[in-house]
Amino acid sequence: MDKALFYFDKETTFPCRCGLTHHIPTRRTLLGDGVMEEIPTVLRDLGMGKRILLLWDENTYQSGGKTLEGMLSRTGFHTIPGMIHRQKRFRHLEPDEEARSQAGRLLQEKPDCILAVGSGVLNDLAKFIAHRAGLPYSVLATAPSMDGYSSPGAPMLVGGYKITFDATPPIAIFMDLEILAHAPLRLIQSGFADLVGKTTANADWTLRHLLFDEHECAYTWELVRDALIILEKNAERVRKRDEEAIFALSVALLNSGFSMTITGDSRPASGAEHLIAHYLEIMSLHRDWDPSLHGLRVGAATALVSTLYDYFLSLLPSFKWERLHNLGPTENTLEEVALHFGPLYPYIEKATRKKIAQPHIPDKRTENETFLTTLETAIRAKLSPLPDPSLTLTRCGAPTTFGEMGFSLQTVRDALRYSRYVRARFTILDLLDQAGLLNDAIEYAMERNRTKNTV
Ligand SMILES: [Zn+2]
Ligand SMILES: [Zn+2]
Missing domain, CATH: 3.40.50.1970 (Rossmann fold)
Structure with a gap:
């Protein structure tokens, strides 16, 4: 290195x-x-x-x-x-x-x-x-x-x-x-698992770039991608605290940190997986549960979000984009969100309102086949450094499911459904929701992860 x-x-x-x-x-x-x-x-x-x-x-x-x-x-x-x-x-x-x-x-x-x-x-x-x-x-x-x-x-x-x-x-x-x-090994694994989430974070950024023309920096991605490739090779050695692997892990964390310094915000490092981790943290602090460690939550969330991406990509040829031009969260949703978050709602209300008012996909670009090929290729490129996040986490000894951290299935389901309202940033969770597919996708992801981690 x-x-x-x-x-x-x-x-x-x-x-x-x-x-x-x-x-x-x-x-x-x-x-x-x-x-x-x-x-x-x-x-x-x-x-x-x-x-x-x-x-x-x-x-x-x-x-x-x-x-x-x-x-x-x-x-x-x-x-x-x-x-x-x-x-x-x-x-x-x-x-x-x-x-x-x-x-x-x-x-x-x-x-x-x-x-x-x-x-x-x-x-x-x-x-x-x-x-x-x-x-x-x-x-x-x-x-x-x-x-x-x-x-x-x-x-x-x-x-x-x-x-x-x-x-x-x-x-x-x-x-x-x-x-x-x-x-402590749990802290080392937490840093490793936080990095696993950079794949889906950058896939979400690409989604916003291609659908809404949000500025994207290829350089910050290269910084993170190169570090992830080295990290993937060192997963077992990180667990053993091998000094070279800890060096590689530290460089990867620095690269990811500097990618945020470069853009001035957390876009290169935080997407749906961080929203889910964040939701579970605030709910845990509110309900007096043990929230576990930031990176460990991000890692388990990444395993789920990357499955949501698999689900989306498998449906891409028949994806009903027209629904995204018409459908969207409604005022009913606002009431539902307020009810779900209860006393915490005032803290997220601004973000929730911004998200609900978010413009839908603005033009007919999704009717173009070349555009869809570009989208698929770009998303796969972001997920490719760690094609199987669960496996990477396992190799490092980090948890792959929220159950291992003590969260119930219902809480995880809620996190997948409601975490997107804590921040206005558009992610795969919003795309699936606007297409009317979120609930099915959540069940698919949870079932896939359950079977994968028990066989
Ligand atoms: Zn993080
Ligand atoms: Zn740049």
């Missing part, structure tokens, strides 16, 4: 063949052995100042924070330790009002910059408060568990509902292989 990927050594701006100019504000990305020792020099080179607020929790303090604190103190930095405690009402640390106020109070110590020691929530909290305080931030990754290190969004819980806020990406990302390879 090429260790000198273009974004590793500097902030960069480049004209892309998609017609846009892309920008990556992260100035240094370090991945490899001995990265921890390089942190003081890099922080000094980047002019991050002397007073560093270190954000960690009990686990990440042990898995890297303690060593980092000692090293920074010895090299002349003033460290401000910032322990974030898990809320009693949650199973995992969540980025809610209480966590934000714990982190926010530490700003009274007047740090020059913030350094997160963690993976999901600690990175998001640091990104969120740094952005609001106008401070630079960087992150020492403690697990290859997700692709949000470099992304421009910070998901936060507000009133029990998760909303992604705009935030400034990190100035520097430090990924020390020794730390990453010793992360």
